[in-house]
Amino acid sequence: MSDATDPWLIVGLGNPGPEYAANRHNVGFMVADLLAERIGGKFKRAQKAQAQVVEGRMGPPGPENRRVILARPMSYMNLSGGPVTALRDFYKVPTDHIVAIHDELDIDYGALRLKLGGGDNGHNGLKSMTKAMGADYHRVRFGIGRPPGRMQVADFVLKDFSSAERKELGYLVDRAADSVECLLAEGLERAQSAYNS
Numbered sequence: 001m002s003d004a005t006d007p008w009l010i011v012g013l014g015n016p017g018p019e020y021a022a023n024r025h026n027v028g029f030m031v032a033d034l035l036a037e038r039i040g041g042k043f044k045r046a047q048k049a050q051a052q053v054v055e056g057r058m059g060p061p062g063p064e065n066r067r068v069i070l071a072r073p074m075s076y077m078n079l080s081g082g083p084v085t086a087l088r089d090f091y092k093v094p095t096d097h098i099v100a101i102h103d104e105l106d107i108d109y110g111a112l113r114l115k116l117g118g119g120d121n122g123h124n125g126l127k128s129m130t131k132a133m134g135a136d137y138h139r140v141r142f143g144i145g146r147p148p149g150r151m152q153v154a155d156f157v158l159k160d161f162s163s164a165e166r167k168e169l170g171y172l173v174d175r176a177a178d179s180v181e182c183l184l185a186e187g188l189e190r191a192q193s194a195y196n197s
Contacts, residue, residue, distance in 0.1 A: 007067040008058075008184055009093040010035065011084055013102040013125040015158075016074045024144045025157040027173070028101040028125075029072050031142070034177045036070050043072060049086035050074050064185040069093070078124035081132030088133065098137035099180060100129060103157060107143030109165060110172040111197040112179055114140050116188055122153075138183065142176050 012032025013025075020026050036043060041054035054070040069091050073083040088098060096116065102125055107113055117135045120126035129137065147156035161169055179195040 004063070006094050006097050007069060007091055008097045008099065009069045009071060009084070009087055009091060010099045010180060011071045011073065011080070011087075011101065011129075013077060013080055013100055014072065015077050016072075020158070022160040023158050024103050024161055025077060027103045027142045027144065027176075030169075030173045031101045031140070031176045031180070032070050032072050034173055035180060038177065038181075039068070039070070041070070043070075045074075046071070046083075046087065046090075048090040049083040051083040051087060053087065058181055059185045066184045068184070078128055080125040081128035081130075084129050085132040095133055095136045096138070098133075099140060099183065100126060100137060101140045101142065101176065101180065102126060103144045104141035105144060105146055105153065105157070107141060107145070109143055109145040110168060111143035112140065112176055112195045113143075114138065114179060114183060114188060114191050114196060138188065140176060140179055140183070142172070 012028035014029035036054045039056035039058055041056045043052035043054050046053045051074055052072045056068060057065050058068045059065045071087055073080045075083050102123060106121060116138050120130055147153055179191055182194055183191040
């Protein structure tokens with residue numbers, strides 16, 4: 001079982017490369033970027049994994065202050081499990097101290113749901129992580145809604161947010177980052193009651 005001194009590994013899921021940067025599927029990267037900014041770090045290439053990482057501390061000074069490793073896997077989404085497992089092993093992070101931040105089709109745009117464990121709901125990044133290390137990690141699920149009309153899911157997630165969505169995106173990414181900080185400082189139940197919409 002993990003204890004309070006164990007580090008946390010916070011993983012923003014997405015696809016590497018500028019052509020994917022503003023896609024719905026990359027909202028995990030967007031939240032991770034904001035968290036990196038908040039702890040005053042810049043992403044650097046990890047030595048032991050195909051990923052970029054920032055190490056730092058999160059939370060108020062005192063017992064709630066947590067050592068964190070923020071990560072962006074640089075494999076493609078459907079291969080996220082390899083880099084995350086390598087980082088987990090290198091930094092000796094218990095699986096229940098891993099947080100995956102990802103886009104979620106079955107939740108309305110901008111709504112958040114935090115949970116521990118569960119299925120992957122067809123999300124290839126989660127599928128890869130669960131296959132590599134089991135399902136007992138935290139998820140911050142960022143709602144992107146369902147594709148309109150007959151648009152294929154794969155096309156929808158690899159498109160940029162619409163101009164209407166972009167008006168609120170900064171606020172929503174900010175809120176998702178807040179929810180991660182709350183999860184680490186106050187635990188899952190407090191974070192769920194504050195942020196699960």
